[in-house]
Amino acid sequence: MSFRTRLLISFGVVVLIPLLVFGLGIRSAMSRRVTGEYERRVSALVDVIRGDIARENDRSATRLAALRGSLVGDSKFRAMVLRGEDSAYVLDYASDAMRLAGLGYLQIQDDEGRVVSSGHFRNEFGRLGPAIPPGGPTLVRGTAAEGAFLALVTSDTLSVARKPFRLVGGIVVDSAFVQRLARDPELGVGLRLPRDSTAADSAALIVGDVTLPYVDAADGPGSVEQGRIVVTRSAALLTALQRNVNLWFAAAVLVAALAALLLAGWLSTRISTPVEARIAIGDLARQVNHDIKNGLAPLRNVFRHLAQVAREQPGDLPRVFTERHGTVESSINYLETLAANYAKLSPQSERKATDVNAVVRETIGGSSAVRAKLAEGLPPVSADALVLRRVIENLVSNAVDSLDGKNGTVTVTTERGKGMVRIAVSDTGRGMTKTELDRAFNDFYTTKLGGTGLGLSIVRRLVLDSNGSLSVDTEPGKGSTFIVEIPAQ
Numbered sequence: 001m002s003f004r005t006r007l008l009i010s011f012g013v014v015v016l017i018p019l020l021v022f023g024l025g026i027r028s029a030m031s032r033r034v035t036g037e038y039e040r041r042v043s044a045l046v047d048v049i050r051g052d053i054a055r056e057n058d059r060s061a062t063r064l065a066a067l068r069g070s071l072v073g074d075s076k077f078r079a080m081v082l083r084g085e086d087s088a089y090v091l092d093y094a095s096d097a098m099r100l101a102g103l104g105y106l107q108i109q110d111d112e113g114r115v116v117s118s119g120h121f122r123n124e125f126g127r128l129g130p131a132i133p134p135g136g137p138t139l140v141r142g143t144a145a146e147g148a149f150l151a152l153v154t155s156d157t158l159s160v161a162r163k164p165f166r167l168v169g170g171i172v173v174d175s176a177f178v179q180r181l182a183r184d185p186e187l188g189v190g191l192r193l194p195r196d197s198t199a200a201d202s203a204a205l206i207v208g209d210v211t212l213p214y215v216d217a218a219d220g221p222g223s224v225e226q227g228r229i230v231v232t233r234s235a236a237l238l239t240a241l242q243r244n245v246n247l248w249f250a251a252a253v254l255v256a257a258l259a260a261l262l263l264a265g266w267l268s269t270r271i272s273t274p275v276e277a278r279i280a281i282g283d284l285a286r287q288v289n290h291d292i293k294n295g296l297a298p299l300r301n302v303f304r305h306l307a308q309v310a311r312e313q314p315g316d317l318p319r320v321f322t323e324r325h326g327t328v329e330s331s332i333n334y335l336e337t338l339a340a341n342y343a344k345l346s347p348q349s350e351r352k353a354t355d356v357n358a359v360v361r362e363t364i365g366g367s368s369a370v371r372a373k374l375a376e377g378l379p380p381v382s383a384d385a386l387v388l389r390r391v392i393e394n395l396v397s398n399a400v401d402s403l404d405g406k407n408g409t410v411t412v413t414t415e416r417g418k419g420m421v422r423i424a425v426s427d428t429g430r431g432m433t434k435t436e437l438d439r440a441f442n443d444f445y446t447t448k449l450g451g452t453g454l455g456l457s458i459v460r461r462l463v464l465d466s467n468g469s470l471s472v473d474t475e476p477g478k479g480s481t482f483i484v485e486i487p488a489q
C-alpha cells in the first residue's frame with residue numbers, strides 16, 4: 001500500500017467517522033422533531049375539539065334557557081301540570097320547540113326523570129329519560145323513528161306550578177359533525193363508545209382524545225359511562241414520514257462521505273507530494289552513490305596496477321600507462337556524462353547506433369578477472385552507450401561479487417540474434433535459489449555488506465527503457481547468466 005493510499009484512508013476515516021456520528025445525531029434529532037411537531041398538532045386539535053364541544057354546549061344551553069323562559073310563561077303547559085288538561089299539546093310541545101329552537105334533541109322530564117314530552121317520539125311519554133349528569137355536555141344515544149342516533153346534550157331545570165322539570169336538549173352528532181371537528185388534514189377524528197365495534201379502525205393510531213360522559217338511552221334510562229372523541233393518525237403516514245427521514249439521512253451521509261473523500265484526497269495529495277519527493281530524493285542519492293562507485297572501480301584498478309608497475313618494474317611504466325590509458329579515459333568520460341545527466345535530474349538517454357562490443361571492452365577495461373567472448377560483425381544497437389555501460393557494469397560487478405573471492409570465471413559474451421544483439425554476463429559463482437532470484441530485482445534487496453540492493457533494479461529499468469529484455473539463468477552453487485537483449489538498429 002502506497003504512502004498516499006495510507007494517508008487517504010486515514011484521512012477518510014478521520015473525516016468520515018465524525019460525519020457519520022453527526023449524521024446519526026441529525027437523524028435522531030429530525031425524528032424527534034417530527035414526533036414533537038405531531039404532538040403539538042395533536043394537542044392543538046384536541047384543544048380545538050374541546051373548544052368546539054364547549055361552544056356547541058353553550059349554544060344548546062342558551063336555547064334551553066330560552067325554552068325554559070317560554071315554558072314557565074306557557075299557560076297551556078301550566079294548565080296541564082295543574083289539572084292534567086290538553087295533554088296532546090304537551091306531548092307535541094317538545095317536537096315543535098325542538099324544531100323552532102334549531103335543536104336536534106329535546107326532552108322535558110319530570111322530577112322522577114320520566115318523559116313528559118319528547119322531540120322524537122310522542123309515545124315516549126311516561127318512560128324514564130336518559131339519566132344524564134346535571135349540566136355539561138353529555139353524549140346520549142337515543143332512538144328516533146329512523147333508528148338509534150347520537151346527540152350531544154346539556155340540561156336545564158325549571159319549575160312550573162312548584163313542580164320541578166328538567167329540559168334535556170342538544171344537537172345531533174352525526175358523521176358530518178365529527179368530520180367538522182377534524183381540522184388537520186393529516187389527522188383523523190372519530191368516536192369511541194362502549195360496545196361500539198364499528199369505529200374500531202386498526203390502521204389508525206389514536207394519538208389524543210377528549211372524554212365525555214356517555215349515556216346509552218336507546219332502551220331505558222341507561223347509566224353514565226365514558227365516551228371518547230379520539231384523534232387518530234394513519235400508521236401509513238408515520239411510516240412514510242419515517243421513510244422520508246431515512247432517505248434524507250442516507251442522502252446526507254452519501255454527500256458527506258463524498259465530500260470527505262474529496263477532501264481527504266486533496267489533503268493527502270497536499271501532504272504526500274512533498275513526502276514522496278523526499279523519498280524520491282533519497283532514492284536518487286543512493287543511485288548517484290552507486291553509479292559513482294561503479295565508475296571509480298576501474299580507475300582504482302588502473303591506479304593500483306600503475307602503482308604496482310612503478311614499484312616493481314618502473315621501466316615498463318610508460319608502456320603500461322599507454323595500455324591502460326583508454327580505460328582511465330573512458331571511466332572519466334563515464335563519470336562526466338553521469339554527472340551531466342544527473343545535473344539534468346531526469347537523465348535523458350540518447351538512443352543512437354552503438355557498438356556493443358566497444359562498450360563491453362570499455363567497461364571491463366583490462367580487468368584480468370573478466371573474460372570477453374565477442375562476436376564479430378555485430379550490427380549496431382539502438383541504445384545510449386552510457387546506459388549500456390551502466391547495465392554491463394552492474395551485471396559484471398555482481399558476477400565478480402558472486403565468486404566470493406574464490407577461483408572462478410566471469411565471462412561477457414556478445415552474439416547476434418534476430419533483430420537484436422544478445423549480451424550475456426555469466427559467472428561460475430554461487431548462483432541463486434528461486435527465492436533469492438525472486439527478490440534480486442527488488443529495490444534495496446542485497447546480501448552484501450555495503451551493498452545498496454539497487455544495481456539489478458536499475459539494470460532492469462535501463463534495459464526496459466531501451467526497449468530491450470532481460471532474463472536470468474541461475475543455479476545455486478553453479479553460477480548465473482544474465483542475458484540482455486537490445487534491439488539492433
Ligand SMILES: Nc1ncnc2c1ncn2[C@@H]1O[C@H](COP(=O)(O)OP(=O)(O)OP(=O)(O)O)[C@@H](O)[C@H]1O
Pocket residue numbers: 290394398399402427429430431432440441445446447448450451452453454455456457480
Ligand atoms: N550474479 C549473481 N550471482 C549471485 N547472486 C547475485 C548475482 N547478481 C545479483 N545477485 C544477488 O542479488 C542481490 C541484489 O543485487 P543488486 O545488484 O540489486 O544489489 P547488490 O549487488 O547487493 O548491491 P550493489 O549493486 O549496490 O552493489 C545481490 O545482493 C545478490 O544476493
Ligand SMILES: [Mg+2]
Pocket residue numbers: 394397398454455456
Ligand atoms: Mg549489484
